[in-house]
Amino acid sequence: MTNTHIVLPEEQTQRIDKVLAERNQDYSRSQIQSWIKDKLVKVNNQIVKSNYKCQAGDTIIWTIPEPEPLDVEPENIPIDIVYEDEHVLVVNKPKGMVVHPSAGHMGGTLVNAILYHCQDLSGINGVLRPGIVHRIDKDTSGLLMVAKTDQAHTGLAEQLSNKTVKRKYEAIVHGVLEHDYGTIDAPIGRDQKDRQKMNVVDQGKDAVTHFNVLDRYEGFTHVECKLETGRTHQIRVHFRYIGFPLVGDPKYGPRKTIDINGQALHARVLGFEHPITNEWLEFEKEPPEEFQQVLKELQIKG
Secondary structure (H helix, E strand, C coil): CEEEEECCHHHCCCEHHHHHHHHCCCCCHHHHHHHHHCCCEEECCEECCCCCECCCCCEEEEECCCCCCCCCCCCCCCCEEEEECCCEEEEEECCCCCCCCECCECCCCHHHHHHHHCCCCCCCCCCCCCCECCCCCCCCEEEEEEECCHHHHHHHHHHHHCCCCEEEEEEEEECCCCCCEEEEECCEEECCCCCCCEEECCCCECCEEEEEEEEEECCEEEEEEEECCCCCCHHHHHHHHCCCCECCCCCCCCCCCCCCCCCCEEEEEEEEECCCCCCEEEEECCCCHHHHHHHHHHHHHC
16 A cells, blocks of 8 residues: 655654654554665655655655465364354453464464354455454453454444444543543554553544543542544553553553553443444443452452
């Protein structure tokens, strides 16, 4: 896929790899540098190096390479299927499972498990992410919709784009929230100091999280979150931004936290219009036992 960008005045003197990193937030800076090395990036129709300093008005043209075709093997991994018909699957993903294969995780993913259960998945997202319309983080548990046909995939993706999919999460955060309800409206993009993290940044993509308090404990709060947008790590980044990081979060949480092998975050409710029948479907799954055990211990402490 070929893309074009005219360098803005505020991007003057910035390195080409940094400018492209802002324009391609789903890719790491090292990946972008490899594009430049492979001569997939031109400025004013000239090949440049990663340290090229952009000038206002420069025309950048870059080509995002197609992912290398890799065979994804079906694996006999038990999965909790909440709903299934010929077009759509709804799965309750366990904590600790990666959604789709990547360079570091070619096996043991949700896609490997689904392919064993059902051979036909939509091909819109390519060989590494068949059927995957949206994702939840490895250490986030909960409900995920999967498209079995291209027609279903297109319909579900449109609903996500139009913000009509109902998604509610439960989380446990550090600190005691004073307000019963609130909205966090802050743009999210790549962290400029750590490309493996996301952060609230001025030039990020719009991100809106609504929340309400379910219960308060000594030093902690149990919250329900409703997503209006679905940015990478959105809930985790937003709650750290307002000073209430998620319990157990190794990337965005405090060093001293409750050790539960990842963030206390569960996708509890998922609702959408069936892309073929137009019927409204809504599903709900309780958080896993480990999540509920933390709440029981906090209740005992007061």
